[in-house]
Amino acid sequence: MNILGVPILTFLVFFPVAGMVVILFLPGSRTKAIKLAANIFTGLEFGATLLLLTRFDAASGDMQLVERLPWIKAIRAQYLLGVDGISLLLVLLTSLLTFIATLSSWQAVQKRLKEYYVFMLLLETSMIGVFLALDMLLFYVFWEVVLVPMYFLIGIWGGERRLYAAIKFFLYSLFGSVAMLVGILVLRSQHQTFDLTAMVAAGSVIPAALQGWVFLAFFLGFAIKVPMVPFHTWLPDAHVEAPTAGSVLLAGVLLKMGAYGFLRFSLPLLPEAARRYAPVLVVLALVAIVYGALVSLMQKDMKKLIAYSSVSHMGFVILGLFVLTPMAAKGAVLQMVNHGISTGALFLVVGVLYERRHTRLISEFGGLSSRMPVYAAVFLVMTMSSIGLPGLNGFIGEFMILMGTFPVSWLWTAVAATGIVLGAGYMLWLYQRVMFGKLSTPANESLKDLTFRELATFLPLVVLAFWIGIFPKPFLAVIDKPVEKIIRIVNPAHFEAPR
């Protein structure tokens, strides 16, 4: 199945590159044309992913629409793309968020417009590439490429301490991905191939001791990306300093690459090591949940608060993954998408205020609800989605993760559940300090409500939040088979009937 003669997955990955080329040729002065082109391309990309949706059949759990081309024959590396339920959802999320991010930076970005959109499209290409690549080397390449545009997005269009943040982000992720590369190479030596599907089919041929080391290497790479607690300090800086669109994508998609990596590589390829280290990761996840929530209570900068809340939410995802039960794992994958939607929207919310008042300090705001009712409504919906109010998307993910975790250990569930209470705490406190109370500074009086364009960026996210909240069946059906397949590899004991 292909679009314009190009096989669909390759089309999806490289269509933004075409966009980049078109924008490069547009003269720098005609900003309107550049903005239009960027939006058209990301829009079409999103359309293409919807097209992919129609071609995808949810019944089978394994890879579909596989495209295989020899790439570097010497080391048997192939240009291998494929999609299953999990990567399908994440690709949809990526293209949607990028389209919204591009739309939202219509006024936000004024200087060096051309490079901005070029980097944005490059980012989209590499992100989608990460989710579709099945050849581990190709995966690694896309994984590294993602860093470059994000580094520039933060470094050039960021806030005051953007250089510090950009460099810190880059070095942190690079350090992690180098460790991951070592892991990939060891796997390559064991399986004589980079092809993930072949490795999974071959089953656990790797001796347990070696699995431990490879798992550690992968852990370093993915943990930094998720981020898990000890490695998370790059996230608040990167978020605070990144431009609105940048942090939407950073939170919406980049954080998912870490969790996706765990699910796609660590669990199926290293089952024994995964089972052995699962409790360690669960403890780290619990720490992340509670620690992230506590720290975000104290933040004075809205973006930093939301960044730490992401640490807490991603803690939930990791908990869901490493409890090794199908229900929790499916909840985790869904929570990845939910987190992308709610945190992406929250960053847009902050972006709207930043565009108007050029400050993110909570103390600067207060009583906006009277001036900006529609904005207040959207902000409320997203806050409620983020703290997991039933009827919205956050709840489904958290409910499945908690219900999946309970059989494994009620104590873990109890600690994780405190995360929900703390979550309600810091989010409502944020909402109250910004929206309720009296109009403290005169500048707030003149704030006008959401423009139509801004509302357009929020609408899809709000609709998705309600849709997944009320009727998550289609989304869960898509990821049902692949997740079950992975869990069956890692934790077969779960499925056997009691002896």
Added chain:
Amino acid sequence: MIPIEAVVGLGLLIFTVGLAGVLVRKNLVVMLMSLELLLNGVNIILAGLGRHLKSPRGSIFALFVIIIAVSEAAVGFALVLAYFRHKKSYDTDVLSDLKG
């Protein structure tokens, strides 16, 4: 018959005289003339060997040497004239523009 050693000896002597001339004399024209001597010495040796080995190659070579000598002399003089017009003297000592 003429012993080959004698011929070579003679040629060599003339060669040495020519070489001494080049090194000793400071006058440019005389140096050129010594140069001609050198070449004549070589020719003698060539001719001698040609005869000794009973093949005409010796004299052919000598012929070519003469041609070279002619062209060398011509160019030499052209340079000398040009130099003379420029420097008003033949003294090689003056000629030290190329000092390192």
Added chain:
Amino acid sequence: MITLAVFALFGVLALAAAVLVIVQRNVMHSVLYLAFTVLATAGVFFTLQAEYLGAIQILVYGGGIVVLYIFVIIIVNLKEIVPERRKLIPKLFLVAVPVLLGAEVVTLVLRTGFPVAAACDEGTRFKEMAEMLLASYMAPFELASVLLLAVLIGAIIVARRKHIDDPD
């Protein structure tokens, strides 16, 4: 036996003239001795049965080059005698070096000796030489003509009196 005597005569004459060429103060005398040397070597050629070479020597060398020297000296009307300021010791040293070189060559030649008469007797007659010259040595022959032409032009250009409007 006579040829040996004639050879010896011409040889000594050539040598003496050569020495005189480099010793003379007055350049004009040097030129004359140079002419004398050239003619003596022509004689040597004749004794070595290289008649063609001797003829060429007289014609080209004698007629051409020596006359050229004479012209140049007359044109340039070389009056001042370049004072030989150099002291004797360095001069001796300078003479000693070529003598040393000559001695070494001699010892080298003596040590290796000369190859016995060549296996192929191509004869030294003029006929065989001409045939060979125009057969296996055709390329150098032609090149020589090209060389002479180049030198002709080169010499003229270099020696020309520079006019103001000259390009170079």
Added chain:
Amino acid sequence: MFVLIPLFPLLGAAVNGLLGIRFFSRRAVGATAVGAVGLSFAAAVAALAGLLRSAEPVLVKTFFTWIPASVVRTAGGKAVPFALDFAFRYDSLAAVMTLVVTGVGLLIHVYSVGYMAHDRSYARFFAYMNLFTFAMLILVLGANLAVMFIGWEGVGLCSYLLIGFWFTKDAAADAGKKAFITNRVGDFGFLLGTGLLLFALGTIDIAGITAAVEGGGLATGTATAAALLLFLGATGKSAQIPLYTWLPDAMEGPTPVSALIHAATMVTAGVYMVARLHALFSFSGTALTVVALTGAITAVYAATMAFVQTDIKRVLAYSTISQIGYMFMGLGVGAYAAGIFHLMTHAFFKSLLFLAAGSVIHALSGEQDMRNMGGLRKRVPRTYLVFLVGALAISGIPGLSGFFSKDEILASAYASGHYLVWGLGLAGAAMTAFYMFRLIFLTFHGEERLAPDAGRHLHESPPVMLVPLQVLAGLAVVGGYVGLPRVLGGGAWFARFLETSTGAHESHLAAGTEVLLMIVSVGASLAAIYAAWTIYVKRRGEPARRLAGKFKTVYRVVSRKYFVDEAYSRIFVGGVIAAGRAADWFDRRVIDGLVDGAAGLARRVSRLTILFDDGVVDGAVNGVGRIHLAASSLLRRLQTGYVYNYALAVVLGAALIITLVITVF
């Protein structure tokens, strides 16, 4: 038919929320809101009729599978596929609850049309009220704990929005936040309880749970744990010890909100949940006693605090906490029907009291402090009358609804041998009578202590507010006869009706003792009323002041609500913030410190390498450079420029080569 009940309020909320705010006139907004609840009430009545006619007692309607199946490993080791359906369950209990919610809700909506008449964001208020009704109905109709949880949190959200409705007031916003977070702590327990049930039974469907428990598929330990966790959720929602602190602050919201949420519906959610899972609770004995005791203690404890309150709405708030304590007491002793019966009657008279208080506040244009009231009997006679009816009902005066439901509970408590619980209940009843009539005497009797401007345009409330009050007063009187006990000739019709959904717990008590119990409790109440009358009317509150003077410390402790609020905020809120501050400090200093430290270290190491680099390596390189330079300057002199030197050099070179050739070969 029962599916329509929640649909109308949802539509009303959507219409008002999206269109109302901008386009509708006040009248249109009011009409849609009241209309929606009215239609819902009609649907509820129709559904009840349907239920009575239909053969089987329970109707279940599944809409769609909410979360598709995935394999879950239960305690017994079985791998069971667990799917979650979005389904409603309608039975007698749900019927009663829907009727109460929609009925009382309708009256409150009519009342608030008048009460909120001149509020700026009128449409937003009604949108929230409709949304709240919808959420409560979802809670009541939910067929499994997850759907119930939607209503559970939805109700929490709406109470957050409604309490903090006048968000410009910081106190209101804080109260809203406090309410939501305290509820959230309760939900924490609810979720864990659900998880435990899922783990133990592999299902969280109410029918499934009841069947499994009655089938004996559950260990008592797990049952107790699950029941207690769920009860923690109930205490959060129904404001019992320990999670009651949010209710008094919730009075910041508009009065109709307090009436609807903090009297009739939301606070009863906990009671409903316990009644709904009666099988689980009665299976684990300890859980039941915990419920009973908590209820009893809360009843008395809250009553004490009501003694000293000066704000009219806060008195009613503590009264609510106390009355819900009664309901839990009823459930705790196994008399689920009695608990629910009290729930219904309480909904009537407590919302009546709140709305009446509302009309008093409305009349005094916002004045809530009883000390600046008094003698309003003549000024607002109709409000005084309905207020009196409410007070009599709550004090358990025979003939009114309060008497029947409260006595039912006390009788059951006594019958099932919980004498301590019965004792506390009796004391509670007396105390309730005392503080209610203290309130009446302070506000309506005695001399006027009105603030100057409040007295000027003091006026009786408009009919749109008074009519609902009178209807509620009627219900407060008539409501009791539905459950007339056998001993008084009644058919205990209400209990029999609820048997199908809450199990049969007939308390077989000798007629004589039951009548005796009634006399004792009525006597206690009358005595309390007389005491209140003497203190506050005859001696015009002298003894109260003297008593307060004598027992100064006791008075201060009680009036400061036993400092529980302060303790909570210091321990929990303060603790969390301190932990937050520590975590933030740790995050910034230690981890960032480490990272920046590493960077600093890297900088120092690089400085060292630079030194090494300049000193040694460069040194060597420069050294070579210098040597080279010197050598070349030497050689330079060789190039004398004299031609003959070069010639000499050539000859010398040749000579050297030849000597070399000679010597070597």
